[in-house]
């Protein structure tokens with residue numbers, strides 16, 4: 552389908568106001584391009600450890616929106632509303648160049664485009680399959696995990712997720728209580744449940760994780776009561792710590808970036824039973840040493856195993 556794409560060139564300062572004006576007049580799904588570096592919180596949520604070099608931020612932003620010429624939306628009327636909205640905003644903020652370029656594009660479905668690259672695949676004897684795909688005949692006997700991450704992280708394709716899945720296979724026992732920090736789509740918690748765990752408690756900073764986990768529990772036909780998810784940071788939020796509970800977990804898994812694992816490892820032992828394991832990944836090889844040193848400095852843990860896939864590292868430790 553061909554969409555009309557409209558790109559407004561404005562200032563970075565005006566982007567928030569322009570976005571909410573677009574929202575108010577009924578424009579859905581915008582795309583923002585600027586040279587503002589991502590914040591620390593954004594990079595953690597997006598799982599980017601090394602940021603690309605950006606040209607300097609000169610305060611210019613491009614905000615694009617898409618209109619379907621075959622829908623009921625009258626494009627001319629919508630563009631009049633856009634201009635009226637911009638006139639109003641110009642009284643409060645500098646709109647910069649305020650030019651609108653028009654082009655045509657085949658596809659505006661960037662939220663769903665990745666789905667064409669997500670096909671069933673195996674991690675040893677586990678089959679991970681998008682919810683919308685059929686089970687391949689040759690994998691019918693494998694342990695099945697069905698996933699639709701939505702806009703949360705976690706299709707299972709990432710090396711770090713696979714490293715954690717292999718460690719879960721080694722350590723999860725029937726009836727175990729599992730803590731999944733940075734749960735994303737819930738793929739690790741769901742794998743633990745499929746491996747026999749009794750219950751999972753998940754946390755994530757991204758609220759999309761909450762709905763993704765619930766939907767994926769349903770797709771995997773597991774009682775939703777077995778996987779509780781809470782939005783928040785177990786590192787520094789007392790409520791999240793208390794909701795997770797103390798001295799109770801048999802396995803803890805956290806597939807987050809090294810810069811989160813390092814502060815996190817200090818907080819986790821209080822939630823674990825003695826002798827149980829903490830599986831971590833999300834560690835790029837150049838940060839392996841820093842993570843190992845952090846664990847070595849923590850008297851609560853002893854190192855069990857380090858595993859590798861591509862340039863990614865997983866560190867598993869045991870609570871003494």
Ligand SMILES: C[S@@+](CC[C@H](N)C(=O)[O-])C[C@H]1O[C@@H](n2cnc3c(N)ncnc32)[C@H](O)[C@@H]1O
Nearest residue numbers: 596598704705712733734735754755756757806
């Ligand atoms: C790489 S994804 C892992 C998702 C899934 N567990 C997997 O293995 O595919 C990391 C997740 O951790 C979340 N995250 C980052 N920092 C966090 C923190 N301090 N506490 C909880 N979640 C966090 C991100 O929002 C993201 O969903």
